[in-house]
Amino acid sequence: GAVVSQHPSWVICKSGTSVKxxxxxxxxxxxxxxxxxxxPKQSLMLMATSNEGSKATYEQGVEKxxxxxxxxxxxxxxxxxxSAHPEDSSFYICSARDMANEKLxxxxxxxxxxx
Amino acid sequence: xxxVSQHNHHVILSEAASLELGCNYSYGGTVNLFWYVQYPGxxxxxxxxxxxxxxxxxxxxxxxxxxxxxxxxxxxxxxSVQWSDTAEYFCAVNALNTDxxxxxxxxxxxxxx
Numbered sequence: 424g425a426v427v428s429q430h431p432s433w434v435i436c437k438s439g440t441s442v443k444x445x446x447x448x449x450x451x452x453x454x455x456x457x458x459x460x461x462x463p464k465q466s467l468m469l470m471a472t473s474n475e476g477s478k479a480t481y482e483q484g485v486e487k488x489x490x491x492x493x494x495x496x497x498x499x500x501x502x503x504x505x506s507a508h509p510e511d512s513s514f515y516i517c518s519a520r521d522m523a524n525e526k527l528x529x530x531x532x533x534x535x536x537x538x
Numbered sequence: 539x540x541x542v543s544q545h546n547h548h549v550i551l552s553e554a555a556s557l558e559l560g561c562n563y564s565y566g567g568t569v570n571l572f573w574y575v576q577y578p579g580x581x582x583x584x585x586x587x588x589x590x591x592x593x594x595x596x597x598x599x600x601x602x603x604x605x606x607x608x609x610x611x612x613x614x615x616x617x618s619v620q621w622s623d624t625a626e627y628f629c630a631v632n633a634l635n636t637d638x639x640x641x642x643x644x645x646x647x648x649x650x651x
Contacts, residue, residue, distance in 0.1 A: 427581070457639070466542070467628070467641040516582070518639075527639070529574075529582035 425451050427519050429530025436507055437538055444502045444533045446517030451528075452497035453519035458490075461514040461532075473500040497522070507537040540565045542631050544642035551619050551649050559614040559645050561603075561629035571612040572630040572639065573603055582628065588612065599623070624649045 426449040436442050446456055454475045459467040471492050472480040479492035489511075491503040500519075504511055517530040543562045551557060563569065573585040586597025593605040603614045612629060629642040 429581075459641075464547075464643070466643040469638050469640070472638065518582075527584070531581040 425449075425521055425526070425528045427517065427528045427530040429517050429533055431533060432531060433534040433536075435536045435538065438508055439506055441503055441505045442507055442535060444504075444515055444517075444535075446500045446502070446519065446530050448498045448519040448521070448528070451519075451521040451523060453500075454497060454522055455520045456494060456500040457518045457520075457527075458492060458500075458502050459516045459518070461516065467516060470502075475500075504535065507535070509537045511535065512537045540631060540633060540640045542629055542640050542642035544627075544629055544645050546645045547643070548646045549648070551647070553621055553649055553651055554618050555649075557614070557616040557619045557623075557647070559627055559629075559647070561612045561614065561642060563610050563612070563629075563631045563640075565610075565631060565633055567633055570632040571603070571605060572632070573597065573601070573612070573614050574628045574630060574641075576626045576628070576644075578625065585614070585627070619647075619649045621649050621651050623647060 428447045430445045456473040458470045461467045470485045473492045473494040475494045481487045494500040514534050516532040541564045545560045571588040574582045575585045576582050585601050586595050588595045588605045596602045601616050605612050626644045626646050628644045630639045632639050
């Protein structure tokens with residue numbers, strides 16, 4: 424089946440640094456990708472919808488200047504957490520919609536720990 | 539705003555027991571409904587989905603779910619669970635006029651041999 428590769432799977436960084444997370448669709452093209460975050464024992468919360476070649480659409484309460492999203496190609500979207508703080512520590516998951524059949528596939532997630 | 543409730547946070551069963559996980563959503567319009575599963579150390583995978591038609595939907599690995607519109611529910615069932623069904627299960631809703639999935643908080647299922 425279709426695969427979405429998310430990298431890195433886990434990252435530890437110092438407070439104030441920036442972290443980039445990549446989401447790649449390996450065998451299909453995706454004009455739309457989604458970024459979620461999940462706190463322990465809570466639901467996946469949609470952060471933003473990433474559209475290839477245009478600006479991302481952010482959900483209410485998500486700071487677009489802090490969570491920079493770039494979707495420069497049909498197979499890659501990146502999420503950069505800028506000036507990370509400990510409260511940004513969370514599990515981030517991406518998903519990608521296959522243009523050919525509209526099916527949605529998820530990445531394996533990135534555990535971010537900010538010290 | 540749309541929301542999804544999964545009332546069972548942690549379910550423990552013995553093999554061969556029957557399973558039913560509750561899922562209720564709040565949205566007045568037409569929705570698509572999904573159940574996803576996340577096995578330990580793996581990514582989310584689609585178990586089954588309901589778009590329209592027969593409200594009883596059959597998915598992979600012997601799972602099924604029934605959409606009851608009047609109850610705003612989409613409960614997941616399996617008549618006889620296996621140890622390999624141990625995983626986290628997420629219910630999700632997508633309103634027809636949006637591209638967004640709204641997830642429930644998930645239910646952790648543990649099946650003991």
